[in-house]
Amino acid sequence: MTLVTQEDSDFTNIFRTSKNGFIQFAYSYLGNMQDAEDVVMESYIQYWENKDKATFQTSNIKGYIFTIIRNRCIDILEERKYLLQKNDELYKHIIGEIELNISSLKGCDPSELFTSEIENIVNDTIKTLPNRTREIFYERYLEQKSYKTIAENFGISVKGVEFHVTKSLNVLRKKLKDYL
Incomplete structure (x- = not known):
């Protein structure tokens, strides 16, 4: 047979009568039922x-439980505050990275990147051409000479000049296929 002490009876009474009030108190601070x-x-x-x-005195069980609830609410709110501060730091870091990326993208001029890259490809490709084809290409596109003048300079026909120009342009088209 179990003996029910006065203290047990007081606790049971406090549990029944105060539970909802304690819950409402904790809820008013925690915001989560x-x-x-x-x-x-x-x-x-x-x-x-x-x-x-x-x-403590057994007559103040309710005050003791209330103190435990208050302290636990403080602990939970401190944990939430800490997590929010960490989230805020992370948020600020992410925003900083995004702003840096935006700034970097705004400062980037794709046409300059492609222009220098294309120039390098053209120069490297022209260097690989046979000497006569390369010289004819330079006279045609850098010196803006006519086919007839180039033919006279090299002692070949206009069709021969066309052959060398077409050959160099085909090689360049192949090398620049990703940019055309």
């Missing part, structure tokens, strides 16, 4: 597990 209920139930359990060690 599940958290509030958990805090109150954990506080009752903590009281029950430590009632024999407690240095």
Whole structure:
């Protein structure tokens, strides 16, 4: 047979009469009903597990449980504050990276990148052409000479000049296929 002490009876009475008020108190600070209920139930359990060690008067069980609830609410709010501060730091870091990327993209001129890249490809490709084809290409496109003048300079026919120009243009088209 189990003996029910006055203290057990007082606790049962406080549990029945104060539970909802405690939950509303915790909820008013935590803003989450599940958290509030958990805090109150954990506080009752903590009281029950430590009632024999407690240095309070049995007439103030309600005040003791209320203090546990208050302290647990403070702990939860401190945890939330800490997490929000960490999230804010992370958010500021991410915003900084995004702003840096935007700035970098705004400062980037794709036409300059492609122009220098294309120039390098053209120069490297022209260097690989046979000497006569390369010289005819230079006279035609850099010196803007006519086919007839180039033919006279090299002692070949206009068709021969056309052959060398077509040959160099075909090689350049192949090398620049990704840009055309």
